[in-house]
Amino acid sequence: MLQTADLWLFFAMVLGVILLPGLDMAYVMANSLVGGWRRGLVATAGVVAGGACHVVLAMLGVMTLLRVVPAAFNAMLVAGAAYIVWIGWSLLRSRATVGELPTVEAPSLLTIFCRGMFTCLLNPKAYLFMLAVFPQFLRPELGTLGSQALLLWMIIAATQVAIYGGMALAGNRLRKWLGARPQADAWLARGVGVVLLAVAFSTAWAGWT
Secondary structure, eight states: OOHHHHHHHHHHHHHHHHSSHHHHHHHHHHHOOOOHHHHHHHHHHHHHHHHHHHHHHHHHHHHHHHHHHHHHHHHHHHHHHHHHHHHHHHHHOOOTTTTOOOOOOOOOOHHHHHHHHHHTTTOOHHHHHHHTTTGGGGGGGGGGGHHHHHHHHHHHHHHHHHHHHHHHHHHHHHHHHTTTTTHHHHHHHHHHHHHHHHHHHHHHHHHHO
16 A cells, blocks of 8 residues: 555645635535535535545546547536536525525535535546646555555545535634624625636636646
8 A cells, every 4th residue: 555655745735735725615615605504514525526536537547538638628627617607606696695595495405415526526626636646646566556546535535524624614603603794794695606706717717728
């Protein structure tokens, strides 16, 4: 198996990537602010599931295909950014504030989970990491690649849960604080939408260039 020093180095790189603002972070925070801690944690679970899919795709060689066919990567990048733009625009147009119940039926927890997984699967930051960093930590001479990939995914998943789960809980506390402040509440609901739009455009631009 991988040596302890390699695992710590991988963890440090994963932590740095996850701490960078991106689509996954924006999606989790938006759900927590609008729907509370349960929606935030379910969104986090969806992102973790998407991370597992990334590892499987890497083992199947899909990442290599994206490297060989850049147009496929660009198409996926644009699709992910467009998806987050749609979510952000929906929040901007919504009449619901963070502390109020929405005027339309809220999405189910399953829908939030699936959207979180979909967001992660279309996140260009994740693909760049899987293309450039992940393969360097797979060493055939140290054992089966499947067991190594599983261990690396466990590090990714634990880091995602710690960072995004913590953000979900923090967002929920902020949501409660705003509950007695309707004016600030309404502005924050729309501010979340603006942040999602900004993150989507900046991510798409950085990834494309």
